[in-house]
Amino acid sequence: MxxxxxxxxxxxxxxxxxxxxMGAGAVTATVAKGAGPDPLIAEKQAWAMATGDGVDATPYxxxxxxxxxxxxxxxxxxxxxxxxxxxxxxxxxxxxxITPQGCAFERxxxxxxxxxxxDYRLMINGLVDTPLVFSYADLERFPRVxxxxxxxxxxxxxxxxxxxxxxxxxxxxGMIHNMEYTGVTLRTLLEEAGLGAAxxxxxxxxxxxxADASSNGRSIPMEKALDDVLVAFKANGEALRKEHGxxxxxxxxxxxxNMWVKWLRRIEVTAQAIESREETxxxxxxLANGVSRxxxxxxxxxxxxxxxxxxxxxxxxxxxxxxxxxAWSGRGAITGVDISLDGGKNWQKARLAADGQDKAxxxxxxxxxxxxxxxxxxxxxxxSTGYVQPSKAQLREVRGLNSIYHNNCIQTWHVYPTGEAENxxxx
Amino acid sequence: MxxxxxxxxxxxxxxxxxxxxMGAGAVTATVAKGAGPDPLIAEKQAWAMATGDGVDATPYxxxxxxxxxxxxxxxxxxxxxxxxxxxxxxxxxxxxxITPQGCAFERxxxxxxxxxxxDYRLMINGLVDTPLVFSYADLERFPRVxxxxxxxxxxxxxxxxxxxxxxxxxxxxGMIHNMEYTGVTLRTLLEEAGLGAAxxxxxxxxxxxxADASSNGRSIPMEKALDDVLVAFKANGEALRKEHGxxxxxxxxxxxxNMWVKWLRRIEVTAQAIESREETxxxxxxLANGVSRxxxxxxxxxxxxxxxxxxxxxxxxxxxxxxxxxAWSGRGAITGVDISLDGGKNWQKARLAADGQDKAxxxxxxxxxxxxxxxxxxxxxxxSTGYVQPSKAQLREVRGLNSIYHNNCIQTWHVYPTGEAENxxxx
Numbered sequence: 046m047x048x049x050x051x052x053x054x055x056x057x058x059x060x061x062x063x064x065x066x067m068g069a070g071a072v073t074a075t076v077a078k079g080a081g082p083d084p085l086i087a088e089k090q091a092w093a094m095a096t097g098d099g100v101d102a103t104p105y106x107x108x109x110x111x112x113x114x115x116x117x118x119x120x121x122x123x124x125x126x127x128x129x130x131x132x133x134x135x136x137x138x139x140x141x142x143i144t145p146q147g148c149a150f151e152r153x154x155x156x157x158x159x160x161x162x163x164d165y166r167l168m169i170n171g172l173v174d175t176p177l178v179f180s181y182a183d184l185e186r187f188p189r190v191x192x193x194x195x196x197x198x199x200x201x202x203x204x205x206x207x208x209x210x211x212x213x214x215x216x217x218x219g220m221i222h223n224m225e226y227t228g229v230t231l232r233t234l235l236e237e238a239g240l241g242a243a244x245x246x247x248x249x250x251x252x253x254x255x256a257d258a259s260s261n262g263r264s265i266p267m268e269k270a271l272d273d274v275l276v277a278f279k280a281n282g283e284a285l286r287k288e289h290g291x292x293x294x295x296x297x298x299x300x301x302x303n304m305w306v307k308w309l310r311r312i313e314v315t316a317q318a319i320e321s322r323e324e325t326x327x328x329x330x331x332l333a334n335g336v337s338r339x340x341x342x343x344x345x346x347x348x349x350x351x352x353x354x355x356x357x358x359x360x361x362x363x364x365x366x367x368x369x370x371x372a373w374s375g376r377g378a379i380t381g382v383d384i385s386l387d388g389g390k391n392w393q394k395a396r397l398a399a400d401g402q403d404k405a406x407x408x409x410x411x412x413x414x415x416x417x418x419x420x421x422x423x424x425x426x427x428x429s430t431g432y433v434q435p436s437k438a439q440l441r442e443v444r445g446l447n448s449i450y451h452n453n454c455i456q457t458w459h460v461y462p463t464g465e466a467e468n469x470x471x472x
Numbered sequence: 473m474x475x476x477x478x479x480x481x482x483x484x485x486x487x488x489x490x491x492x493x494m495g496a497g498a499v500t501a502t503v504a505k506g507a508g509p510d511p512l513i514a515e516k517q518a519w520a521m522a523t524g525d526g527v528d529a530t531p532y533x534x535x536x537x538x539x540x541x542x543x544x545x546x547x548x549x550x551x552x553x554x555x556x557x558x559x560x561x562x563x564x565x566x567x568x569x570i571t572p573q574g575c576a577f578e579r580x581x582x583x584x585x586x587x588x589x590x591d592y593r594l595m596i597n598g599l600v601d602t603p604l605v606f607s608y609a610d611l612e613r614f615p616r617v618x619x620x621x622x623x624x625x626x627x628x629x630x631x632x633x634x635x636x637x638x639x640x641x642x643x644x645x646g647m648i649h650n651m652e653y654t655g656v657t658l659r660t661l662l663e664e665a666g667l668g669a670a671x672x673x674x675x676x677x678x679x680x681x682x683a684d685a686s687s688n689g690r691s692i693p694m695e696k697a698l699d700d701v702l703v704a705f706k707a708n709g710e711a712l713r714k715e716h717g718x719x720x721x722x723x724x725x726x727x728x729x730n731m732w733v734k735w736l737r738r739i740e741v742t743a744q745a746i747e748s749r750e751e752t753x754x755x756x757x758x759l760a761n762g763v764s765r766x767x768x769x770x771x772x773x774x775x776x777x778x779x780x781x782x783x784x785x786x787x788x789x790x791x792x793x794x795x796x797x798x799a800w801s802g803r804g805a806i807t808g809v810d811i812s813l814d815g816g817k818n819w820q821k822a823r824l825a826a827d828g829q830d831k832a833x834x835x836x837x838x839x840x841x842x843x844x845x846x847x848x849x850x851x852x853x854x855x856s857t858g859y860v861q862p863s864k865a866q867l868r869e870v871r872g873l874n875s876i877y878h879n880n881c882i883q884t885w886h887v888y889p890t891g892e893a894e895n896x897x898x899x
Contacts, residue, residue, distance in 0.1 A: 090591075092735070093683050097583025098715070099554025104543035105535065106574045109714040111588055116531035127526025139709040140654040141618040143570060147533045148710065156524025161538055164517075186792040188839045191568040191825035227567040227835075256520050281708070282566040283575065287536040288525070308519070365613040398618035408654075412615045 107147075115139075117148055120216060128156035129259075131198065133219030136349070136371065137356040142223055142398070142406040143193075146286045149222035152198050152302060154259035157288040160308050165256075165292050167234075167276070171313035172249065174239025181292050184278065187229040187237070192275065192298075193405045195373045197221040197344045199301035199328055199450035205437070206448055209457075209468040213356040217456060217468060218349040221373070223406035226296050228277030231270050235314070243314050246271070252319045253295055256310040263304045264318035265297065269342075273298045273404075276309065299375030299404040300342040301450070303328050333445025344375035346434050347453040348382055348409070348426035359415065359464030366415040368395075372407045374428035379407040381427040386413070388421030388457060388471040389436065395424070420460040421471055437470065534574075542566075544575055547643060555583035556686075558625065560646030563776070563798065564783040569650055569825070569833040570620075573713045576649035579625050579729060581686030584715040587735050592683075592719050594661075594703070598740035599676065601666025608719055611705065614656040614664070619702065619725075620832045622800045624648040624771045626728035626755055626877035632864070633875055636884075636895040640783040644883060644895060645776040648800070650833035653723050655704030658697050662741070670741050673698070679746045680722055683737040690731045691745035692724065696769075700725045700831075703736065726802030726831040727769040728877070730755050760872025771802035773861050774880040775809055775836070775853035786842065786891030793842040795822075799834045801855035806834040808854040813840070815848030815884060815898040816863065822851070847887040848898055864897065 108115065117132040124130035134150040151157065162181040170176040198220035204210040211217050235251070243249045251270045254262040265274065275296040278285060285291045290307025297304045303323060318324070318340075329337040350370035353359050359366060372379045379401035383392040395409035409424070426434040437454040444451075459469040535542065544559040551557035561577040578584065589608040597603040625647035631637040638644050662678070670676045678697045681689040692701065702723040705712060712718040717734025724731045730750060745751070745767075756764040777797035780786050786793060799806045806828035810819040822836035836851070853861040864881040871878075886896040 090683075092585035092587050093685060093687075093737075095585075096555045096685055097580065097585035099583060100544070100546045100557045100559040100578045100580060100715075101554045102584070103715065104545070104559075106544075106576075106713050106715055107534070108532065108711060109586065109718050111718075112711045115710060117527070117533075118531070119527045127528045128523045130527045132527040132531075140616070140706045141652045141709040143652045143708045145572065145708050145710050147574070149533075151527045153524065153527060156526060157529065158519035158524035159536065160519050182788050186788060186794060188823075189567070189794055189796065189825075189837055191835050225568045225570045256517075258520060258523055260520075279567045281570045281572050282568040283542060283572050284535060284539045286533050288527075288530065288533055291536050291538075361609050361613060367613060367616055369616065396615075398616075408618050410616055 115148060117150060118215060120211070129154050131200070131220060133215045134222050135215050136219050136221070136351050137214040137354050139351070140369065140408065142371070142408050143281060144222035144224060146224065146280055146283070146289065149224065149289065150198070150220050151288045152220065153257070153288070154261050155257050158257045158308055159287060160256055160292065162292045167293060167309060168311045169234060169238040169314070170311070171252070171315050172243040173235070173314050174242050177238045179234070181278070184229055184276065184293065187233050189227055190230060190275065191225060191227045193223065193225045193402065194296060194298045195221055195223045195404060195406045196296075196302045196305055197373070197375075199303055199344070202452040202454070202456070203449045205452055205454070205456070206441075206446055209470050212468045214349055214351050214354040215356055220302070221371075221406075224280040225282065226275055226277040227279035227282075228275040228296065231274040231276055231295070231312070234276060234312070235270065240314070243267075248316070250315045250318050252313040252315050252321075253304070253306045253309065254311050255290070255306045256308040261303070261306055261323055262319060262321040263306065263323050264315070264321065265304060267314075269297070269300070299344060301328065301344055304342065328450060330444065330450050331447040333447065341451055344373070345451065345453045346372070346374035346376065346379070346426045346428040346432050348372035348424040348434060349456050350384070350422050350424050350458060353422070353460055353464070353466050354458050355466045355468055358466055359460065363415055363417050366413050368411040368413060368422065370409055370424050372409055372424065372426040373405065374426065374432070375404060376432065377429035378403050379426055380429050382407070382409040383425040383427075384411045385423040385425070386420045389423055389455070392425065401429070417462045419462065421469070422458040422460055422466070423455050425455055438472065542575060544577060545642060547638070556581050558627070558647060560642045561649050562642050563646050563648070563778050564641040564781050566778070567796065567835065569798070569835050570708060571649035571651060573651065573707055573710070573716065576651065576716065577625070577647050578715045579647065580684070580715075581688050582684050585684045585735055586714060587683055587718065589719045594720060594736060595738045596661060596665040596741070597738070598679070598742050599670040600662070600741050601669045604665045606661070608705070611656055611703065611720065614660050616654055617657060617702065618652060618654045620650065620652045620829065621723060621725045622648055622650040622831060622833045623723075623729045623732055624800070626730055626771070629774075629879040629881070629883070630876040632879055632881070632883070633868075633873055636897050639895045641776055641778050641781040642783055647729070648798075648833075651707040652709065653702055653704040654706035654709075655702040655723065658701040658703055658722070658739070661703060661739070662697065667741070670694075675743070677742045677745050679740040679742050680731070680733045680736065681738050682717070682733045683735040688730070688733055688750055689746060689748040690733065690750050691742070691748065692731060694741075696724070696727070726771060728755065728771055731769065755877060757871065757877050758874040760874065768878055771800070772878065772880045773799070773801035773803065773806070773853045773855040773859050775799035775851040775861060776883050777811070777849050777851050777885060780849070780887055780891070780893050781885050782893045782895055785893055786887065790842060790844050793840050795838040795840060795849065797836055797851050799836055799851065799853040800832070801853065801859070802831060803859065804856035805830050806853055807856050809834070809836040810852040810854075811838045812850040812852070813847045816850055816882070819852065828856070844889045846889065848896070849885040849887055849893070850882050852882055865899065
């Protein structure tokens with residue numbers, strides 16, 4: 046252990062002097078306090094002196110027990126019942142872009158149902174040449190595609206219209222996940238049924254509904270239905286989870302999550318929108334003058350810093366700090382993300398982990414030297430249409446304060462000298 | 473139910489006549505037999521008439537119970553003990569390219585150990601300017617990257633040298649997974665320690681070892697260490713699983729899995745390779761003349777059809793059939809995959825789900841009309857270096873029959889008129 050103690054002491058000094066070389070600027074404060082004996086004594090290193098679990102221990106593995114706090118969470122006061130409610134992805138604790146299914150948010154209107162593949166049927170009816178019903182096995186026989194997309198609930202960040210309400214990125218921005226889907230394009234299935242009977246497709250719609258009690262019906266313009274919508278049966282390589290619509294859900298890239306119908310049972314080609322509950326009394330946006338916008342399907346460009354954030358405070362003292370977060374746009378790819386440390390007065394470019402992909406999450410990083418100063422952390426996304434994520438003030442000016450859905454404004458975290466962070470508003 | 477019965481009958485007819493339009497050629501046999509009353513009667517549709525699980529039911533979700541057979545499996549007779557053994561990814565049941573951590577294969581030499589972040593230390597020593605020991609929290613402060621790579625055990629497909637041994641893609645090719653990793657480049661950490669003391673880097677090495685009892689030490693040339701090797705702490709967005717090296721593992725893109733040291737505890741910069749057990753008596757390839765090749769680090773281009781395959785037979789009768797599989801190369805990106813239905817006499821181009829990515833899995837598809845004929849299914853990968861995956865005969869000609877590792881030959885599945893498939897050899 047002598048070597049390790051020696052190394053450790055050296056490490057801390059080197060980390061400080063070396064920080065400039067790693068591109069994070071000069072460091073003038075200590076990284077960690079104390080240089081006493083290392084607590085990592087031999088008695089604690091049981092792992093190096095005994096054997097571990099065999100390869101038969103966990104046929105399907107779960108996270109290690111130390112990560113038991115990285116889970117979906119719901120907010121009890123938000124809804125009357127958990128079967129018509131939401132939980133939130135622990136984005137403050139994740140990195141990269143893929144969301145594991147096990148911690149990807151859920152939203153149900155009548156609970157997550159259990160529907161076996163053998164019992165599954167998908168009907169296509171309405172203005173089609175031949176009404177069809179597909180079994181699950183039928184769907185597996187059509188040409189397949191695999192594509193990665195984000196899914197964001199229209200209500201994500203909805204509590205923030207009125208001010209800073211929920212203290213944590215998981216709760217303000219966690220109604221989002223990003224998975225690699227495999228399935229059949231909706232275009233393939235519609236063409237199988239034949240669209241001749243629909244006549245001019247420019248003004249036609251599809252109405253999609255699920256097999257759960259709520260049915261959650263939504264109207265989708267034919268143009269989108271024939272563009273990039275998927276009838277998906279796998280996410281991140283494996284079967285959809287029960288709570289994400291097993292065995293089959295709709296994937297409507299870039300559009301609000303409510304349209305991504307789970308336990309998909311029927312697709313009707315119609316001459317007009319159905320104007321269901323889900324697209325009239327819900328999932329519309331009431332403006333300051335009382336008029337409601339409807340058909341606000343696209344999720345506009347948005348971003349959030351996931352760490353540091355209220356649930357992911359700085360615990361390591363002054364010096365090098367990694368700022369990281371997520372950006373996305375329902376209209377295309379993310380082309381850039383700016384970060385402000387001072388509530389929007391000054392901005393610098395974040396580093397994207399990879400080129401932005403169409404309608405998928407982009408991870409960004411910024412490496413700074415933090416000297417314990419107060420920070421008003423913000424991120425601002427740019428997308429491939431030239432759109433720039435608005436401030437809360439800009440969004441309120443156009444949309445008022447009555448809305449629930451489609452809040453894509455810039456988020457602010459106040460980081461205190463202690464390293465703790467809080468959800469705040471800046472003017 | 474009248475509508476659904478009617479639709480269903482129509483569906484089956486339409487699926488047949490429509491198949492030509494979906495680009496799969498003429499279909500002459502039935503898709504499914506029988507047109508009696510649909511068993512999907514109202515009593516079975518409990519899911520549509522009752523509420524399901526609330527959003528608090530599963531903070532961390534698992535696969536639905538119907539998918540309980542999609543799990544890692546080991547082969548009991550393969551090794552004397554499960555703590556020094558392997559299990560296999562159920563690739564026959566997956567699609568897309570991402571492997572969920574929960575079913576991603578494991579290989580241990582002394583079992584999966586439990587090592588808390590608080591107890592974790594990583595030492596860099598040897599020919600460096602300043603020996604360092606990093607805590608987990610230290611690692612989180614360096615600039616991070618996020619990249620997707622496959623990890624393949626050198627012994628994947630190793631049982632096939634002598635002939636068709638294991639009946640299923642999970643067992644012949646399931647020592648592979650593909651995840652999105654987040655971590656720090658090894659270059660960043662080596663530069664933090666300073667490489668001036670190492671002098672000319674061209675002939676230097678790093679020796680990496682794990683904190684488990686086996687330590688599993690391997691030598692890596694400095695050129696690779698400074699190229700794309702990662703010290704990773706997240707996979708698919710979340711913490712590494714215990715069995716994949718929590719909290720920190722090495723990622724050595726394109727190189728054999730044995731070098732991806734788990735529970736990474738030490739990196740020593742050395743003037744020569746250590747020639748450890750893991751790179752002399754193991755992980756070397758003995759040729760026909762008794763001479764062993766060593767330093768065979770790169771996993772050459774390879775592919776396998778995952779469905780249909782012995783564990784994924786055709787159960788839907790004649791007509792449209794999706795053939796799908798995976799391809800990868802440790803030397804770069806997959807540029808194309810050919811498929812043969814007749815044991816290599818004729819080849820046709822598969823459709824790639826997306827452009828091949830550097831050292832990551834590529835999913836391919838081919839849509840055919842299967843009329844119940846015997847098929848000798850094969851896939852053949854091409855990579856960005858121009859390399860073409862060899863036949864078993866070609867590989868044996870160069871390498872003989874003594875090898876265990878680095879079998880990247882073309883795999884053959886014999887598909888019978890019943891739809892069942894078997895692992896076979898063709899000359």
